[in-house]
Amino acid sequence: MGIASTDAESVALTEKSFSVSDYDLAATLSSGQAFRWSCQQGAWSSVVAGRWVQLIQNGDTISALTTARDSNWNWLEDYLQLNVNLPEIIRTFPKDAVLTEAVKSSNGLRLLKQNHWECLASFILSSTKQIVQIQHCVELLCQRFGERVPTPEGVGICHAFPTAQRLTQASEAELRACKLGFRAPYLLKSAQQIAQGNLRLDLLQSGSLEEARLQLMTLPGVGPKIADCVLLFAYGFPRAFPVDVWIYKAIQQLYFPNRRVSNQRMQKFTESYFGSNSGYAQQYIFHYMRTKIRRTQQCK
DNA sequence: AACCAGGACACAA
DNA sequence: TTGTGTCATGGT
Numbered sequence: 491m492g493i494a495s496t497d498a499e500s501v502a503l504t505e506k507s508f509s510v511s512d513y514d515l516a517a518t519l520s521s522g523q524a525f526r527w528s529c530q531q532g533a534w535s536s537v538v539a540g541r542w543v544q545l546i547q548n549g550d551t552i553s554a555l556t557t558a559r560d561s562n563w564n565w566l567e568d569y570l571q572l573n574v575n576l577p578e579i580i581r582t583f584p585k586d587a588v589l590t591e592a593v594k595s596s597n598g599l600r601l602l603k604q605n606h607w608e609c610l611a612s613f614i615l616s617s618t619k620q621i622v623q624i625q626h627c628v629e630l631l632c633q634r635f636g637e638r639v640p641t642p643e644g645v646g647i648c649h650a651f652p653t654a655q656r657l658t659q660a661s662e663a664e665l666r667a668c669k670l671g672f673r674a675p676y677l678l679k680s681a682q683q684i685a686q687g688n689l690r691l692d693l694l695q696s697g698s699l700e701e702a703r704l705q706l707m708t709l710p711g712v713g714p715k716i717a718d719c720v721l722l723f724a725y726g727f728p729r730a731f732p733v734d735v736w737i738y739k740a741i742q743q744l745y746f747p748n749r750r751v752s753n754q755r756m757q758k759f760t761e762s763y764f765g766s767n768s769g770y771a772q773q774y775i776f777h778y779m780r781t782k783i784r785r786t787q788q789c790k
Numbered sequence: 791a792a793c794c795a796g797g798a799c800a801c802a803a
Numbered sequence: 804t805t806g807t808g809t810c811a812t813g814g815t
Contacts (some may be wrong), residue, residue, distance in 0.1 A: 522796060523796090531800095561792070570809090612811075613796075616796060616797080618794080618795050618797055618798095618810090618812090619811090620795045620812095620813080622813090622814070623795080623812070623813065624795095625794080627812095662797090669812065671810070671811030672810035673797090676798080710798090710799095712797095712798080712813075713797060713798045714797090714798095715796070715797060715798085715800085716796085716797070719796070733796095734795090735794085735795070735796075735797090736795095739798080752804095752805080754804080776796075792815105794813105794814090794815090796808090797810105798807105798809105798810095800807105800808095801806105802805105802806080802807080802808105803805090
């Protein structure tokens, strides 16, 4: 209840421009892989690696502004995967009409490399929710349990994503108050597993995709789909292939028209057909289906 | 106003 | 191994 606001101290800002190619920042940040980006007048802002950051794309330039003072931008380059050669990846896609159209409609769509825990927790609370709702829930979690992070003057209060440790101190009721519903106990128990060190998220990176997948699925509330999301969006396993209702319908109608496809057959198809970067292909199809129906609410 | 959403789980057949 | 009901919440 402090009345005296001690924010008088001005926040140091640093900025840097990155030259990019084949990068569609808007498509990437709004494609349902990360849930904390908001856009105002072409400027995207969020909290990455515990720092407030704002991004603006102008053609082949992405300019970044952050509250951190240091000159090391590895955290952002890694997050945005600026070193990834996208055309090389797209070259590995099967050259069918569907993917050709999907790539054409959102060329420059990328995969991010997010924080393991934030991505895992976000997708645990994502099941049978629309993306706007997931964004809302994540924001509530951050506001109530996340550490405050410095922001420039004129920017509202911002919080980091809460650690697993911090969430273990929350009650199920408090999590339900963040609109998590039946997912609340899943998130709470998973946070406990992580906080207690029963599952070390940092160790999954070096193992195989299959091994990491099995490990993640030992967590309550984490099935094959959510595990694959985390493996693709946080660990960067390029073959992880999350199948949600959109992807299932899309593949059914695009690749198996007028034919009922069993789960098993679907899995074999997605594992073999799309190649060594199937996860990227998946994201293109997902984004294509979503933007085809709902005209992208482009922020401009 | 119904229908459905970046699902997982326990349980049935 | 595949099918069904259940769990909350609120957008469209």
